[in-house]
Amino acid sequence: MPAIGVLGGMGPHAGLDLCRKIFDETDATRDQDHVSVAMLSYSDRIPDRAPFLLDQGGESPVDALVAIALSLEAAGASVIGMPCNTAHAPRIFDAMCEQVKGRGSSINFLHIVDETIAHIREVHPEIQTVGVLSTTATRNLRLYAERLETSGLNAVSPDDEVQEEIVNRSIYDPPHGIKAQANPISEIARQSLQTAISHLRDRGAEAVILGCTELPLVVTESRIEETVIIDPTRVLARALLRETHPERMKPLRVNGRETV
Amino acid sequence: MPAIGVLGGMGPHAGLDLCRKIFDETDATRDQDHVSVAMLSYSDRIPDRAPFLLDQGGESPVDALVAIALSLEAAGASVIGMPCNTAHAPRIFDAMCEQVKGRGSSINFLHIVDETIAHIREVHPEIQTVGVLSTTATRNLRLYAERLETSGLNAVSPDDEVQEEIVNRSIYDPPHGIKAQANPISEIARQSLQTAISHLRDRGAEAVILGCTELPLVVTESRIEETVIIDPTRVLARALLRETHPERMKPLRVNGRETV
Numbered sequence: 001m002p003a004i005g006v007l008g009g010m011g012p013h014a015g016l017d018l019c020r021k022i023f024d025e026t027d028a029t030r031d032q033d034h035v036s037v038a039m040l041s042y043s044d045r046i047p048d049r050a051p052f053l054l055d056q057g058g059e060s061p062v063d064a065l066v067a068i069a070l071s072l073e074a075a076g077a078s079v080i081g082m083p084c085n086t087a088h089a090p091r092i093f094d095a096m097c098e099q100v101k102g103r104g105s106s107i108n109f110l111h112i113v114d115e116t117i118a119h120i121r122e123v124h125p126e127i128q129t130v131g132v133l134s135t136t137a138t139r140n141l142r143l144y145a146e147r148l149e150t151s152g153l154n155a156v157s158p159d160d161e162v163q164e165e166i167v168n169r170s171i172y173d174p175p176h177g178i179k180a181q182a183n184p185i186s187e188i189a190r191q192s193l194q195t196a197i198s199h200l201r202d203r204g205a206e207a208v209i210l211g212c213t214e215l216p217l218v219v220t221e222s223r224i225e226e227t228v229i230i231d232p233t234r235v236l237a238r239a240l241l242r243e244t245h246p247e248r249m250k251p252l253r254v255n256g257r258e259t260v
Numbered sequence: 261m262p263a264i265g266v267l268g269g270m271g272p273h274a275g276l277d278l279c280r281k282i283f284d285e286t287d288a289t290r291d292q293d294h295v296s297v298a299m300l301s302y303s304d305r306i307p308d309r310a311p312f313l314l315d316q317g318g319e320s321p322v323d324a325l326v327a328i329a330l331s332l333e334a335a336g337a338s339v340i341g342m343p344c345n346t347a348h349a350p351r352i353f354d355a356m357c358e359q360v361k362g363r364g365s366s367i368n369f370l371h372i373v374d375e376t377i378a379h380i381r382e383v384h385p386e387i388q389t390v391g392v393l394s395t396t397a398t399r400n401l402r403l404y405a406e407r408l409e410t411s412g413l414n415a416v417s418p419d420d421e422v423q424e425e426i427v428n429r430s431i432y433d434p435p436h437g438i439k440a441q442a443n444p445i446s447e448i449a450r451q452s453l454q455t456a457i458s459h460l461r462d463r464g465a466e467a468v469i470l471g472c473t474e475l476p477l478v479v480t481e482s483r484i485e486e487t488v489i490i491d492p493t494r495v496l497a498r499a500l501l502r503e504t505h506p507e508r509m510k511p512l513r514v515n516g517r518e519t520v
Contacts (some may be wrong), residue, residue: 001304001305003300003302009291009294009296010291011291011294012279012283012291012294012297013280013283016276016279016280016283019272019276019299019301020273020276020443023272023273023276023442023443024443028440029434029435029439029440030308030432030439030440031269031270031271031272031303031306031308031439032303032304032306032307032308033303033304034269034271034272034301034303034304035303035304036269036300036301036302036303036304036305037272037299037300037301037302038298038299038300038301038302039279039297039298039299039300039301040263040296040297040298040299040335041279041294041296041297041298041299042263042296042297042298042336043291043292043293043294043295043296044261044292044293044294044295044296045261045296046291046292047292048290048291048292071334071335071336074331074334074335075300075331075334075335076302076331172290174289175289179289179290179291180288180289180290182283183280183283183284
């Protein structure tokens with residue numbers, strides 16, 4: 001049986017969150033019903049993605065990601081999910097895929113942004129305008145925005161002040177940022193992100209994508225008031241099951257109801 | 261930097277719980293401060309430990325565990341923790357260590373039971389009588405009881421009725437058992453385990469070891485009334501950090517206070 005590979009560590013709790021969602025989306029009543037998952041959480045080997053992408057002198061994470069992807073394949077993984085949206089910027093993701101292929105690997109990488117947009121179009125076809133909460137790097141590179149627009153959707157993001165002072169700080173900055181204190185989550189981070197979601201709603205967002213894998217650690221609702229909340233980590237978990245063990249996947253639940 | 265290996269999947273949520281406790285016990289404010297952890301959660305390849313140990317015709321899990329341990333070493337792990345108490349019975353654990361060594365590996369396995377008892381003696385030297393909640397296999401094989409007695413402590417376990425009807429069912433039986441429904445945990449499992457802890461207190465236990473790695477998913481207190489609750493998964497997490505990155509470990513907290 002092929003295993004699912006989780007290229008984790010960005011951050012470590014986001015890697016666990018993807019594993020947990022793979023298990024939670026599996027129809028299982030005993031250990032042996034669960035699928036095989038290999039997770040490598042090599043946080044201390046992977047340079048931060050944001051300073052590299054923003055040309056702030058950061059080291060490239062690509063070599064580290066390639067080495068870890070090949071280790072996942074050696075451990076039996078046939079497909080890899082990478083729970084870090086920022087690392088899906090082409091300068092990282094495309095370079096990694098190319099190098100891994102060049103090393104003779106046939107492993108299949110799923111793309112968290114593409115899977116998330118396909119999910120929105122399939123499950124919420126009525127939605128036209130989508131807000132995205134993310135790192136500043138993901139926002140400025142228009143990682144979600146460009147692909148949303150290509151799919152015929154409108155993309156909205158926070159203004160500069162909300163982006164820097166609320167969203168990015170909630171992700172990174174000690175002592176309250178999620179990467180500094182993931183368990184338990186600080187109440188300040190939780191309230192800040194609620195404010196950012198309201199801000200996107202005011203800008204016209206009918207749905208908000210939690211476009212950084214630290215964010216679903218804090219925002220766990222599937223709807224806040226009339227706004228649909230999209231969790232790319234859960235979308236990726238289901239996509240990994242679809243690729244490997246579709247017969248073991250639970251039916252998709254939307255607003256507490258199963259869909260076909 | 262050496263990685264910590266987590267031989268998970270028994271069950272899958274117990275594997276995640278060990279990873280989470282490794283991260284939580286690490287002094288870190290950014291991704292790169294975290295240690296490298298490799299987790300292989302190959303639940304569908306590992307036969308159930310209990311029927312094998314109880315001679316109920318179960319297949320041996322040893323070959324599967326050996327293969328997974330060697331994969332962890334290939335992925336860079338120098339030490340392995342196995343979050344499953346039952347799998348530490350000598351017929352499994354000793355056989356696995358011997359076979360892995362016979363394959364030329366020098367990987368170091370920590371022993372969850374030995375680490376837990378050493379922790380109790382060091383941190384709670386006043387405690388004389390220790391209760392153990394576990395699978396029926398762990399209880400009947402006296403996996404904790406023998407080692408507690410060798411250390412000069414008294415061991416108490418549930419009577420047959422509480423063991424079968426309350427503890428074992430809370431671990432295994434659908435729909436409320438933890439292996440059948442780990443997230444969210446059923447309130448029935450939670451209440452049943454409180455009853456079992458009271459039962460052990462009535463039998464003289466000053467501390468209760470949660471001697472099956474599903475149990476700390478439900479019982480998260482470090483003290484219930486006057487009874488000290490011991491979580492072997494957290495003890496193992498700290499032991500894995502001690503073996504690899506002692507300088508990154510947070511101070512031990514007992515009853516909300518740091519110890520030296």
